[in-house]
Amino acid sequence: MLRVGLTGGIGAGKSTVARRLVERGAVLVDSDVIAREVVAAGSDGLAAIAEAFGPEVVGADGEMDRPAVASIVFGDPAARARLDAIVHPRVRERSDELIAAADRDAIVVQDVPLLVEGGMAAAFPLVVVVGLDAEERVRRLVGARGMAEADARARIGAQADDAQRRAAADVWLDNSGSGADTRRQVDALWDERLVPFEENLRAGRPVRSGPAELVDPDPTWPDQARRLAERVAAAAGERGRGVSHIGSTAVPGLVAKDVIDLQLAVDSLDDADALAGALAAAGFPARPEITADNPKDAEPDPARWGKRYHASADPGRPVHLHLRVHGSPGWTYALRMRDWLRADPGARAEYEALKREAAALFGADPDAARYAAHKEPWFDAADTRARTWASSGAWSAT
Structure with missing residues (x-):
């Protein structure tokens, strides 16, 4: 229904x-x-x-x-x-x-x-x-x-x-x-x-985002994200610790796939699991095959990189919804990377060039797996720069 x-x-x-x-x-x-x-x-x-x-x-x-x-x-x-x-x-x-x-x-x-x-x-x-x-x-x-x-x-x-x-x-x-x-x-x-x-x-079928087709920045992305975040927060109720707009559509001026990424903070992965039904009813069924940002770390320490992943069932608005433990490395990383790219025009231009290169190489793929994998080495190196930026100023994960 x-x-x-x-x-x-x-x-x-x-x-x-x-x-x-x-x-x-x-x-x-x-x-x-x-x-x-x-x-x-x-x-x-x-x-x-x-x-x-x-x-x-x-x-x-x-x-x-x-x-x-x-x-x-x-x-x-x-x-x-x-x-x-x-x-x-x-x-x-x-x-x-x-x-x-x-x-x-x-x-x-x-x-x-x-x-x-x-x-x-x-x-x-x-x-x-x-x-x-x-x-x-x-x-x-x-x-x-x-x-x-x-x-x-x-x-x-x-x-x-x-x-x-x-x-x-x-x-x-x-x-x-x-x-x-x-x-x-x-x-x-x-x-x-x-x-x-x-x-x-x-x-219970989420919409897949499909090939890596980049579009120009849409000035309505933040408003769309706010509306969707309010829906997620309402579904999460007291188990939610806040919903943030993350990813490329959260960085003004950056080309991106037309997909809104949201991060729902929770106190534990057990809480994330308990929210699966409410989030599905709100339009965001789970994709249980994705349980971590870094699979090699997920088994020994799921609290660090483990997550739960949902996506929109609405064909008119693709959404990726990441449920992460509040204060965990994965939760902090998503917010820090977003804010660093917002604050550093050079890093933003560098990342955009990489995105365009990856899209040119793998944009015809039916899914974006190789597109995403092509960017991972850059992210691994960029994290050190983002950490330096965050520690030198008044940044805090909020």
Whole structure:
């Protein structure tokens, strides 16, 4: 099963996207629909609201008087918090029931209007945001829904802005074109990413990064890494000791394979093993055949170079996730090498030349094993230089 978080600002066209996903086979869990269901006439949710705010919030038909409730909580954060404390847990409980009832191979799309505002993005293996310019959203709200312009602008202003939504989005689905264009985007997302992602998750099959194809530095790599790190940290919970962006994509200006490397620190390899299921459910199944950075040292002293290795099941975003013991040589080495390359332009240029040479020699290989092996002698020698740099300044592994 794959859980997808779907969100977007009011008037962006999220419902249109949700309908198309359902047509393609998704199971939709709509938070707005559930929020109405849990406070319907006769529900314990409505009874709790009446107890909190008075019987006048229940209309003659037995349903909640929404304008009356809105007038109470509008501009009163404490009242709003009381309302949320009644509604939100019931919405989560009902959502969990619907998800549990879905088939094992389902793609479950959770339509959550305030996903970004509620800080919920890290709870989903993939987040899709439907985007549309604010002025066009105003035009559509006024023209299609008959909303007053001032009301439309106020509603939009009360929600997250585009920058905040982009920061949470694994997929930004532009809804500024025609309906046919939007459907094409949704269909491509379904066929090329969601279906294979779900199949990979169900099989416990991580995506292999493939040949050593170098690309120019992508300025969005750090933002992508931050979003992925938050997802890993949420899955790791109390067993995690922090997630860091490492490797070439963590060094500004350096050409790299388009693969995000993350390092999750843990207190022990036993903790790393205990996290395997949670990380797989979050989209990062294990590759158990890789257990050490330096295999010859792994057996006599696994605490030094031993690790656990996971990779993304998402075909749209290759990720290598290294679980290492906090403070171990392998954990320290990854951070020190990253920071040295960031700080030393000469070393960075030297390493880039080596990467290009290795890619020219082995870029046609179906995997990157010989590409990586070609660089190892340089790393062995460079480690001494990085250690000298680290010891001569105020560097510390963080």
